[in-house]
Amino acid sequence: MAVQGVCTDLEGLAALWDGCTQVRARIREFRQMCLEKPAADDEKPSAGDVGRTVANLKFNSCVIEPLAKIMVEKGASQLIPCIMALLAEVKKVHEDNGSFMSKKDLKDQAWTVRYLFGVLKRLTYKDAPPAES
Incomplete structure (x- = not known):
């Protein structure tokens, strides 16, 4: 079932994440893929809520970049990922x-x-969206 504005086909994303040693290490140590960037005086990142900041986007690029790659490969770079499709890949x-x-x-x-993918989209979106023809 296709939903307008949402990418429902993220098949292969879990394999990309699993192929990244950093993502695997995070899952094994923190039981989370995305982590809050550590403060300047902290050495370890924190598990739990992750703020929607550019710093956290960069810190979690090992998770977001494979998602962006899949979205581009599927021809869905202008869409957002379906939460149920993401849930299946995270699981x-x-x-x-x-x-x-x-x-x-x-x-x-x-x-x-x-x-965090939304943070990336906001950063890369043009100030003035393309005019419709």
Whole structure:
């Protein structure tokens, strides 16, 4: 089922995440893919809520870049990722790494990925969107 403005086909994203040693390490150590960038005096990032900031986008580029790559490959670069499709891929990469979590925790991670993807889209969007012909 296609939804206007939403990319529902993210198949292969979990494999890209699983192929990244940084993502796998985060899942094993923190049970999360996206982490809050550590403050200047902290050495370790924090698990939990991740703010929608450019600093966090850069810190979590290992998660967001594969999503952007999949979206471009699927011809959906102008869309946003479907939360249910993201949830399925987040669940798969966690299961592949032996991290079984509650549906709520998985859903929270999927939303975090989508929020950070929104930060990327806002950064790359033109000041004036293209005029329709």
